[in-house]
Amino acid sequence: MSVILEVDNLQKSYEGRKVVKGISFNVARGEIFGILGPNGAGKTTTLEMIETLRPIDGGHARINGVDVAKDAQKIRYMIGVQTQSTAFMDKVKLTELLEQQAAAYGERVNAIELLADVDLSEKADSYVENLSGGQKQRFSIAAALVHQPKVFFLDEPTTGLDPQARHRLWQLIRKVRDQGITVILTTHYMEEAEVLCDRVAIMDEGKIVAMDTPADLVQKLLKKGFKKARKVEQANLEDVFLNLTGKELGR
Amino acid sequence: MKIFWVVVLVLVIARIGWRISRLVRKNQPKAQPARPKSNKDLSQHQRNLFTIWVFAKISVKRYFRDRLALFFTVAFPLIFLLVFGSLSKGSGVTFHVGLINQGGSAFSQKFINEINTNKSFNVDKTVTSLATAKDKMSKSEIDATIVLPSDFGAVKDNLPAGQAQIYFDENNVQAAQTISSVVQGQLDGVNTQLIKVKPPFSVKNVSTNTGGLSKLDYTVSGLLGFSIIGLGIFGPVNYFPEMKKQGVLRRLHITPLRVWQFFVSSVISNAIIGLFSIGIMIGVAAALFHFKMVGNYFELATFITLGILCIFGIGLAIGGWARNERQAAPLANVIVFPMMFLSGTFFPRYAMPEWLQHVSAYLPLTPVIDGIRMIATEGKHLTQIGPQLGWVAIWTIIIYAIAFRVFRWE
Numbered sequence: 001m002s003v004i005l006e007v008d009n010l011q012k013s014y015e016g017r018k019v020v021k022g023i024s025f026n027v028a029r030g031e032i033f034g035i036l037g038p039n040g041a042g043k044t045t046t047l048e049m050i051e052t053l054r055p056i057d058g059g060h061a062r063i064n065g066v067d068v069a070k071d072a073q074k075i076r077y078m079i080g081v082q083t084q085s086t087a088f089m090d091k092v093k094l095t096e097l098l099e100q101q102a103a104a105y106g107e108r109v110n111a112i113e114l115l116a117d118v119d120l121s122e123k124a125d126s127y128v129e130n131l132s133g134g135q136k137q138r139f140s141i142a143a144a145l146v147h148q149p150k151v152f153f154l155d156e157p158t159t160g161l162d163p164q165a166r167h168r169l170w171q172l173i174r175k176v177r178d179q180g181i182t183v184i185l186t187t188h189y190m191e192e193a194e195v196l197c198d199r200v201a202i203m204d205e206g207k208i209v210a211m212d213t214p215a216d217l218v219q220k221l222l223k224k225g226f227k228k229a230r231k232v233e234q235a236n237l238e239d240v241f242l243n244l245t246g247k248e249l250g251r
Numbered sequence: 252m253k254i255f256w257v258v259v260l261v262l263v264i265a266r267i268g269w270r271i272s273r274l275v276r277k278n279q280p281k282a283q284p285a286r287p288k289s290n291k292d293l294s295q296h297q298r299n300l301f302t303i304w305v306f307a308k309i310s311v312k313r314y315f316r317d318r319l320a321l322f323f324t325v326a327f328p329l330i331f332l333l334v335f336g337s338l339s340k341g342s343g344v345t346f347h348v349g350l351i352n353q354g355g356s357a358f359s360q361k362f363i364n365e366i367n368t369n370k371s372f373n374v375d376k377t378v379t380s381l382a383t384a385k386d387k388m389s390k391s392e393i394d395a396t397i398v399l400p401s402d403f404g405a406v407k408d409n410l411p412a413g414q415a416q417i418y419f420d421e422n423n424v425q426a427a428q429t430i431s432s433v434v435q436g437q438l439d440g441v442n443t444q445l446i447k448v449k450p451p452f453s454v455k456n457v458s459t460n461t462g463g464l465s466k467l468d469y470t471v472s473g474l475l476g477f478s479i480i481g482l483g484i485f486g487p488v489n490y491f492p493e494m495k496k497q498g499v500l501r502r503l504h505i506t507p508l509r510v511w512q513f514f515v516s517s518v519i520s521n522a523i524i525g526l527f528s529i530g531i532m533i534g535v536a537a538a539l540f541h542f543k544m545v546g547n548y549f550e551l552a553t554f555i556t557l558g559i560l561c562i563f564g565i566g567l568a569i570g571g572w573a574r575n576e577r578q579a580a581p582l583a584n585v586i587v588f589p590m591m592f593l594s595g596t597f598f599p600r601y602a603m604p605e606w607l608q609h610v611s612a613y614l615p616l617t618p619v620i621d622g623i624r625m626i627a628t629e630g631k632h633l634t635q636i637g638p639q640l641g642w643v644a645i646w647t648i649i650i651y652a653i654a655f656r657v658f659r660w661e
Contacts, residue, residue, distance in 0.1 A: 076507040087498030091316040096309050103305035104506035106298030108290045
């Protein structure tokens with residue numbers, strides 16, 4: 001597999017305090033790559049540097065061989081970023097928002113088709129402020145992908161969503177990956193990382209402390225002789241909830 | 252007045268028509284939208300223009316869906332226009348006077364009729380005695396009292412004679428003097444008829460009111476300037492920090508959209524909205540206050556567009572610089588309020604002390620308001636308002652140089 005994103009000794013400080021302390025990782029084409037970590041670990045700052053939103057203090061980031069610090073404009077055509085779900089103008093129809101987003105890249109798109117891809121066809125004439133949380137997130141993904149990017153960044157995409165909306169979003173993210181788009185996301189939810197990500201990097205205090213597939217990370221821990229205090233149930237409350245309210249959306 | 256109702260009728264019909272067309276469209280099965288053309292064959296230059304066009308189009312649509320924005324940019328300046336227009340409507344001078352006729356001669360009766368019909372006087376009929384007159388004068392309810400004594404108009408040496416008396420309060424000396432000279436003028440007319448001598452020297456009033464400016468002309472062009480400020484400065488100062496807070500600008504920052512493209516599309520949409528709002532104001536001013544637009548509409552629209560370009564730059568600079576409302580609002584007030592009062596939005600600049608006129612001549616809004624007035628009410632052409640165009644151009648360059656430098660996406 002070829003590498004699409006190379007991050008090499010990336011650093012960032014705010015007012016003399018190091019927030020990202022020289023991290024390095026590679027992401028392969030077509031992967032879903034997760035960055036986990038507690039609040040303040042530097043996940044968002046790392047993404048923002050790669051997304052050209054923040055100047056890089058040290059090290060390099062290259063997407064498809066293009067240096068982020070040297071050719072930001074070229075990078076912007078290659079990446080899609082899902083920002084906060086509310087970050088759209090009010091009183092603008094969904095189709096118009098997609099047309100506008102595409103126009104920022106100089107492109108013309110079929111907004112109806114793009115909305116169908118994220119199951120929002122019937123909302124074409126609505127405004128963003130009238131969508132539910134899950135619908136907003138799906139729309140936000142459609143908007144981020146109007147220009148067919150090579151890499152897709154999501155920052156905590158499922159925070160605040162109910163379990164069904166979250167499962168639906170996971171399906172959508174997999175669908176995006178199946179179109180050949182590399183996905184890089186941050187999350188707080190271990191379950192999300194486990195079911196969705198091919199590989200994860202765990203960050204703490206500006207450093208990557210572990211990086212592997214979720215299964216291998218668990219195996220490594222078990223090899224160290226770790227035992228869970230409580231016996232693992234065959235089902236949990238979330239499974240009950242989903243079974244009762246939205247069976248077809250199960251994994 | 253007729254035009255006003257025609258405008259109202261047209262608006263109502265347009266509104267009903269729009270509703271019906273919406274209903275019809277809703278009930279029809281939606282036609283499959285044609286597959287949009289691709290932009291693959293366009294050059295980079297054409298793509299840039301496409302970007303600007305789409306952004307401008309959508310923000311104009313958005314504006315017309317926003318009732319609050321419509322109120323503040325169209326209805327609000329209209330309210331000012333109604334208030335200031337009514338104030339400057341009656342531009343003639345009238346005096347409130349009491350009139351007491353103590354005599355009973357035919358001559359004095361004739362003279363009283365003349366004063367009653369004189370447009371300079373508004374006679375208070377409740378004044379019948381000197382006592383009530385004095386009371387009313389001390390309260391400034393009337394400016395002076397004209398008293399014709401009992402011997403007024405009595406015939407002496409074959410000619411009627413007499414002396415009219417003007418009573419006035421110390422608080423109203425100037426009005427009393429003017430009233431005296433008006434009454435004196437009237438008596439002079441009588442004198443020359445009686446003595447049949449043509450006085451060698453006289454004064455003749457010549458009206459120059461051929462395309463001259465009334466106070467209303469200043470009011471209207473000033474209020475158009477106010478409307479440009481409201482739309483061009485208060486608008487972006489409010490919604491730019493809001494868009495930053497919501498992350499709307501951050502989303503755009505991630506795209507290859509350039510700041511200049513964003514600026515140009517904002518200027519275009521602002522100019523379209525501004526011309527719409529100003530068109531309504533000129534229509535209302537013409538219908539209700541007999542405002543005469545004597546200039547060329549195309550030249551007026553061109554100049555107003557340049558004015559909007561210039562003033563909107565101030566809003567772009569403040570709103571683009573500020574991280575939040577707390578930074579934007581105070582700065583906007585510091586810049587806007589002095590400019591609003593000194594550039595002649597509410598009071599004409601000629602009413603200011605001379606030194607202040609010299610200072611305010613160099614504010615960016617002053618040439619905009621002056622230029623609008625020169626085209627709209629003096630019928631001047633763009634080629635004749637070179638200084639105004641020059642100042643607007645200089646300010647536009649300065650303002651946009653600053654706006655580009657201080658703009659922040661977040």
